[in-house]
Amino acid sequence: MDSPINKKTLEHLAKLTRIELKPKEETELLKDLQKILDYFEELKTLDTKEIKPMTGGTLIKNIFREDERKTNINEGAGKDAFPETQKGFLKIPPVFN
Secondary structure: OOOOOOHHHHHHHHHHOOOOOOHHHHHHHHHHHHHHHHHHHHHHOOOOOOOOOOOOOOOOOOOOOOOOOOOOOOOOOOHHHOOOEEOOEEOOOOOOO
């Protein structure tokens, strides 16, 4: 079976990811990618009929709570120590001219 990753595909992926590869790097990367794909092919041959699917590596589940509206007890704190305010907001000098 021909490899789905060849030099042309690798060059296309490198261009998409804006990675410059030297010829030696291309050769090594092609070998590594082929090893990875071969390993996946090997995994496909395993009998997993008796194995329960997993959603993660743990049995811990998320616990959700209802959103609650809370008042901010610090609202306005320190505003009186700020040099300038305008309409209840802190006024700062312009960042851009």
